[in-house]
Amino acid sequence: MKYYMLLLMVILASCTPKTSEKEKATEELQINENEFTAEPAPEWTNLFLRKYGWFGGDGIFAIPFSGKDSQKGDSLIFLFSDTMIGEINGEKLKPGYVMINNSIAVLKDKTPDSTRITFKMAKENETYKAIFTPKTDKPDKDTYFWLGDGFANPAANKDIFVFAYKISNTNDKSDFPFKETGNALIRIPANSKFPYTDQTQTELPFNNYKTGEETISFGAGVFNNSESAGELDADGFVYVYGTKGVNKRLVSARVKPDAIESFGQWEFWDGKSWAKDVKSAAALSDSVSNEMSVSRLAKGKYALVYQLGGIFPDICMQVGPTPVGPFGPRITLYKTSADISDPDLFTYNAKAHPALSEEGELLISYNVNSFKFFKIVENKPNLYRPRFIRVKFKAQTKPGNH
Numbered sequence: 001m002k003y004y005m006l007l008l009m010v011i012l013a014s015c016t017p018k019t020s021e022k023e024k025a026t027e028e029l030q031i032n033e034n035e036f037t038a039e040p041a042p043e044w045t046n047l048f049l050r051k052y053g054w055f056g057g058d059g060i061f062a063i064p065f066s067g068k069d070s071q072k073g074d075s076l077i078f079l080f081s082d083t084m085i086g087e088i089n090g091e092k093l094k095p096g097y098v099m100i101n102n103s104i105a106v107l108k109d110k111t112p113d114s115t116r117i118t119f120k121m122a123k124e125n126e127t128y129k130a131i132f133t134p135k136t137d138k139p140d141k142d143t144y145f146w147l148g149d150g151f152a153n154p155a156a157n158k159d160i161f162v163f164a165y166k167i168s169n170t171n172d173k174s175d176f177p178f179k180e181t182g183n184a185l186i187r188i189p190a191n192s193k194f195p196y197t198d199q200t201q202t203e204l205p206f207n208n209y210k211t212g213e214e215t216i217s218f219g220a221g222v223f224n225n226s227e228s229a230g231e232l233d234a235d236g237f238v239y240v241y242g243t244k245g246v247n248k249r250l251v252s253a254r255v256k257p258d259a260i261e262s263f264g265q266w267e268f269w270d271g272k273s274w275a276k277d278v279k280s281a282a283a284l285s286d287s288v289s290n291e292m293s294v295s296r297l298a299k300g301k302y303a304l305v306y307q308l309g310g311i312f313p314d315i316c317m318q319v320g321p322t323p324v325g326p327f328g329p330r331i332t333l334y335k336t337s338a339d340i341s342d343p344d345l346f347t348y349n350a351k352a353h354p355a356l357s358e359e360g361e362l363l364i365s366y367n368v369n370s371f372k373f374f375k376i377v378e379n380k381p382n383l384y385r386p387r388f389i390r391v392k393f394k395a396q397t398k399p400g401n402h
Contacts, residue, residue, distance in 0.1 A: 033319045044363065044365075055086060056083070057082065061147070063077050065160075067224065068154075068229055075109065075110070076107055084384055100130045122195040132162070144167055145166060147162055149220065149221050151238070159187055164201075165183060166180065166183065182203060184204060185261060186200070202261055216243070216281065220291055236256060240253045241292065241294060248286060248309065253266045254266070254269070254274065284324055289351070292304065292350075293352040301319050301321070302320050304320065307350035315336065315364060348369065361391060
């Protein structure tokens with residue numbers, strides 16, 4: 001009898017952890033988006049403070065190789081656009097520095113540790129060059145790629161998809177002497193080796209750059225809201241966000257992850273439903289930045305994070321019940337002027353990095369630049385690198401419905 005009682009206790013004990021884990025899995029963090037603290041995250045900012053080789057870049061996006069933001073211990077790729085390479089002696093930049101149009105870094109274990117990050121720039125005949133350049137019959141040094149957001153796609157062999165903007169110099173001596181002349185999707189096979197010479201590029205068909213009409217820069221942000229990406233409350237779609245017009249209106253497309261390159265299957269949110277005509281795309285918000293993010297903050301709460309107007313010091317958030325809103329009022333999370341008071345500098349393109357954020361918080365980066373860049377970079381060589389802040393929200397755990 002004692003034997004059977006002991007056996008029964010063992011069986012019950014072995015079952016109990018499973019029940020507890022299930023109950024734990026149904027606990028849901030309740031976020032109050034209006035109650036938070038925001039402060040610099042120096043461990044992440046200092047990760048990009050360097051004296052040799054890569055010493056500056058903007059456009060930072062973080063893409064976990066697993067395709068899952070929530071996966072612990074994952075490695076990820078950082079995407080940078082215009083990149084500075086050289087050597088800093090003391091506080092001065094030595095002659096011989098160069099700028100290229102894009103680069104990457106690979107970080108192991110999602111840890112802000114300088115021994116775990118490797119910066120990579122392409123070379124040809126010992127000369128640095130961009131990793132990603134528009135594939136055309138007639139290469140043009142005045143036409144190049146800046147990189148948008150991207151994701152590793154579990155529905156496509158974990159290949160990495162990156163949106164890119166084809167930029168052409170106007171050489172008109174204005175503050176912004178360039179214009180967008182194309183929008184492409186780059187595909188990097190999962191087993192590809194740097195510098196990814198087997199990448200493919202596909203032009204997005206949604207804009208006509210020759211007519212002068214408003215265009216949409218797709219790839220300002222990407223949110224893979226699918227089960228394969230490990231998302232809670234997944235609806236099975238990848239959301240691709242774009243900015244439109246001088247007022248930087250935010251619009252959204254969606255598509256199934258395995259059809260990301262099938263542009264005929266893309267749908268566009270028209271304010272009430274999903275439509276097939278890109279011209280029906282309605283504004284989800286305005287005055288956003290050219291680079292931004294949407295991510296799940298808590299059940300029924302999706303956080304849109306951006307820099308107001310692209311270059312104002314306000315890092316803003318709007319929260320909505322779905323990945324396309326409707327998004328609520330702007331909440332100013334942080335003012336970059338608290339850290340950057342130099343009149344020669346400006347900040348821009350803030351975004352959250354859900355792959356680097358703990359539950360109940362957002363790790364957010366912003367970029368720093370100057371309209372007098374080449375006049376001051378030699379004396380302020382570390383100006384051109386991302387800065388990070390951490391926003392922690394007031395939260396409590398309550399039973400959920402998962």
